[in-house]
Amino acid sequence: MATSPQTYRRARFGSVLRRLREQRKLTQSAVAAQVGVGVDKINRVESGRVKLEVPLLRTLLDTYGVQDQVRRDAMEDMVVNLAKPDWWASYSLHLALQDYLGLEKDALAAWAWEPLLVHGRMQTKRYAEALLSAGESVIPGGRERVENMVAVRMHRQEVVTSSLTVVLNSAALDTEVGGPDVMREQIAHLLTRSEVDLRILLAGRPHVGLDGAFTKLRFPDGGELACVESLVTTSYYDDADSLTLYERAAGQLTELALDRSASRAYLEERARVL
Structure with missing residues (x-):
C-alpha cells in the first residue's frame, strides 16, 4: 500500500x-x-x-x-x-512551514492575533527583509534563507485569497523594523489592504493575548484549528476544549480592539508622526 x-x-x-x-x-x-x-x-x-x-x-x-x-x-x-505539489514546492522550506502553508491554502477564513509583528500576509517586502535579517546570525541558513523567505512571503500574498481578520497590537508598530521609512511604507500598505478586517488593539491593558500570537483557521469541510508558531515549529489544536478557549480569547481581543474605522484613523495618525 x-x-x-x-x-x-x-x-x-x-x-x-x-x-x-x-x-x-x-x-x-x-x-x-x-x-x-x-x-x-x-x-x-x-x-x-x-x-x-x-x-x-x-x-x-x-x-x-x-x-x-x-x-x-x-x-x-x-x-x-x-x-x-503546490506553489511553495519551488522554495526550500522545512516540512512544518510547508504544512502550515497547505493548511492556510485549504482554509476558508483566518483570524490572527499579532502582538509584536505585522501579519505575514500584510508585510511589505522591505519590512519582511529587515525583520528576517534580524535573525540572520541566529537562525541557520544565513542570507540565502532570508532571501528565500522574503520571496515566499511575497508569493504567499499573491496566491492566498482566503478571508483574513487581524487584531494587531499597537505595540507592534512601536518597533521600527528597518527604520522610520520602512515603517511609514508598511503603515501606508496596511491602509491599502481594505479586503482585510484589520483591528488595532491599543497597548496598556492586560488581556489574554499577552501570552503570545495565535491564528485560528476555519475550513470548508467544517473543521477548525488553532495554530501557535514558534522558532522551531507550529503547534496545532483542534480538540473541542482548546478551540473553545481560543474562540473566547479571540472574542476578548476583538472586543478590546478599535473598530475598523477607528483602527484606520489610528494608522493614519501613526503614519503622520513617524
Whole structure:
C-alpha cells in the first residue's frame, strides 16, 4: 500500500472523516465492509498515512450521509490539492512551514492575533527583509534563507485569497523594523489592504493575548484549528476544549480592539508622526 508523508494537514483531513464516521456510530470495520476496502485502508486514511482518492472520498461521504454539495465539493478539492505539489514546492522550506502553508491554502477564513509583528500576509517586502535579517546570525541558513523567505512571503500574498481578520497590537508598530521609512511604507500598505478586517488593539491593558500570537483557521469541510508558531515549529489544536478557549480569547481581543474605522484613523495618525 502506497503511503504519503504524514503531515498535520493530511492528518487533520483524516480526523474530519473519522468524526463523520463516529457521528454515524460506525466502526472502521463496518465502513470498510460497506465500501469494499480493507480496514487498514480506513485506518490509514483517518490517520493521514495514505493518499485518499476522490472516488473513495465520495463513497465515504455517501456512507456518512453528507449531502451538502458545497461541502462535498470543497472536500474533493482539498483531496486533489493534498495529492499535488503546490506553489511553495519551488522554495526550500522545512516540512512544518510547508504544512502550515497547505493548511492556510485549504482554509476558508483566518483570524490572527499579532502582538509584536505585522501579519505575514500584510508585510511589505522591505519590512519582511529587515525583520528576517534580524535573525540572520541566529537562525541557520544565513542570507540565502532570508532571501528565500522574503520571496515566499511575497508569493504567499499573491496566491492566498482566503478571508483574513487581524487584531494587531499597537505595540507592534512601536518597533521600527528597518527604520522610520520602512515603517511609514508598511503603515501606508496596511491602509491599502481594505479586503482585510484589520483591528488595532491599543497597548496598556492586560488581556489574554499577552501570552503570545495565535491564528485560528476555519475550513470548508467544517473543521477548525488553532495554530501557535514558534522558532522551531507550529503547534496545532483542534480538540473541542482548546478551540473553545481560543474562540473566547479571540472574542476578548476583538472586543478590546478599535473598530475598523477607528483602527484606520489610528494608522493614519501613526503614519503622520513617524
